[in-house]
Amino acid sequence: MPPTRRRPLRTLSAALVAVLVPLLAALTLTAPPAAARADAVPAATLTEVTGFGENPSNLQMYVYVPAGVAEHPAVVVAVHYCTGSGPAMYSGTEWASLADSHGFVVIYPSVTRASKCFDVSSPQALRRGGGSDPVGIKSMIDWVVRTYDADTSRIYATGISSGAMMTNVLLGDYPDVFAAGAAFSGVPFGCFATTDGSEWNSACSGGTVIRTPQQWGDLARAAYPGYTGPRPRMQLWHGTADDTLRYPNFGEEIKQWTNVLGVSQTPAVTDSPQSGWTRTRYGATGDRAPVEAISLQGVGHNLYTWGMASRALTFFGLDGSTGPGPDPQPGACRVQATTNAWNTGLTGSITITNTGTSTLTGWQLGFTLPAGQTITGGWGATYSPTSGAVTAVNASYNGTLAPGANVTIGYQATHTGNSSAPTGFTLNGSACTAG
Template sequence: MTNRSTTDGSTTERSTYAADPGRRPARALLTALLGCVLPLLSVLLLAVAPPASAASLTEVTDFGSNPSGLRMHLYVPAGAGERPAVLVAVHYCTGSGPAFYSGTEFASLADRYGFIVIYPSATRSGNCFDVSSPQALRRDGGSDPVGIRSMVGYVQQHYGSDPGRVFVAGASSGAMMTNVLLGNYPDVFKAGAAFMGVPHSCFATTDGSGWNSACANGTVDRTPQQWGGLVRAAYPGYSGARPRMQLWHGTEDATLRYPNLNEEIDQWTDVLGVSRTPASTDSPQSGWTRTRYGSSGAQAPVEAISVQGVGHSLPASGMAARAIAFFGLDSSTPTDPGPGTDPTPANCRVAYTTSAWNTGLTATITLTNTGTTPLTGWSLAFTLPTGQTITSGWGATYSPAGGAVTATGLAYNATLAPGAAVQIGFQANHTGNTGKPSAFTVGGAACGTG
């Protein structure tokens, strides 16, 4: 059984483990007999023991640009299918990736739903992540966020993960990093869940210190527009879709105090362009107050959960599953059904036309929602023929430029009503093959074509 007190700053964060005491023989004779018998029992037990699970936590030591020397641990469940989703799970101060793996429910949820989990480990003093330096608070600035982005790229390259389904969840220092990552890399992360965090740039310092007492104490109060401006300044000029955010905080948090929750709500409602007035308020569990902004659905643009009477000790049991549901990962990852089997169709249809010349082409894509409910936050995945490389695009963000591409809707067209269509497209170079992708998927399920 694991008990963890999760804090930042001067308070110690730790895990304590209770071990069952071994049975002690009452007589010396029994001790002698056991000395003879135990080696034989060990051999027998090895012979009949069940095989270990195929999935285990492994360390990756060379994953790309890593200016601050982070460590990377990876959990790939046995049930991960093709193009699996990725979750980055970020630990608290004094913690580590392996400790967060052992002390949270994300790995067991990955076993159930087939997504890959990345566990970064901070290596600076106190094992806190850098969320305060100028380098950390801008895209590709040269600190911890760069290393974490490299980890995501490593998994995409080596495991063929879906670049349109990358998420991040963190606790305390990891929650602050969640806010930072969503601001610095809105084109990488689809959504985040921050357990006991503070807004992006709230912890900023200029004296080299990693601790900002005013922010931690909840006394930094800015307008939604000011908070939103700090996020936008992390990636100047970016105009694509922004990730959704789920926020958690205990009302009695004495480490990163509760007023920070309202400041986070101010920031992300402004960034996502939704009203600060809740679209819905409910209590999904005793002592919880949940507010949703921008819509009342399970995957609202912003969702905040206040936990009454609780201090700096999240996530508690069951909360990780709520985050996974917010991400939309609470169903088995679709896998390739094999030759001769038609995949389950999604509620979408794609029309694709091209106009080619010498070494270039223009592609026009029309995505139609054929379902009966809105298609929210869509990402359209397809594989370009060999030799085609996207040079520019419109109506969506495209990543990467060749091979297995994901086109993600922008803020103005990310939601398609039933029966509605959106037209997007791109220009590409080619080396002779001007053909079309053979299939298109939304959320891992195949769209109809024509």
């Protein structure tokens, strides 16, 4: 047998280098070193970023990165008012100074269209990935996440007037992106909807668009059909004397976000943190309740003043406070509830879906009946008490609920005028997504 020929060492080395060099080059391109990420924009300086990604409505992106940016920073998107701009939002609010103190990154989107108002009305803006301004803002967030290895579980939106309306839109379009929002003088998601190309909806701005909580919740959920994961918390601010986006919009926002988050419309606590302010919290009593609403007596549309961003920061959980964490968010269950009413009676139907990964053996569904409703009988569960905060306990034949499975229960009730479906659903103590 002839001897085996051995490949020269230099040939093997050259082959190895030929393989490794492209691989190392690819790794360098896709994962820049930390020092390069930190120098992407000048520190502690408002900087415009171009070429950040898909941007169908030609928004400008401004970003502020503090000198002490955290290793995996949170991100706050601060959205300006009509006639404003990203630089105006930077200079007119304290978000940059708060970023200096807490190490997060601030994105300031800026409109280039003549009105300087954000698109919160077109069909494209009111659905996930539909186009227009929300898509451009999502691209800005993606740029910051890539560039600074930002914490995707701590991304927040806030805005004033047109920016407050966009905050509502962003949380509806991208519930999987945002952890919470704070809207200063806004309107509910979908309230400003138009189909004629107009940016303005006079019925909504005048406070005459009134819907049920379920209808408002359905509008927000329709922006991302099929989504059943956690929903972002919402903080709402409004002045009672607002003559631009009138005060009834505040109540409609509360209806919408309590429904979206599956919590009762009855406040868990009401207080006055400052003279002339009434603060209501829904679903919990702490600083990070699912919904927090602050009404300012006698204050007009331009309600934002220095110091309010700090309160939003506390609601977001970015101020370093050692208080209790956020209350459990929906995600393990989904509930759909409907009613069919006549005169002073109604029947209610509730479908419970286990969206978790574990089988439930025995379940208890908590919910809140609207005022004036009293259960007189039911099927599929036992109900106690018969009004107010009710608990439905499974029957002997439907107590096992596998992942993805559902069960429908029902009841008959009397009512004194309000025949709406119940709200505030919890399954074995965990909040459920409604709808």
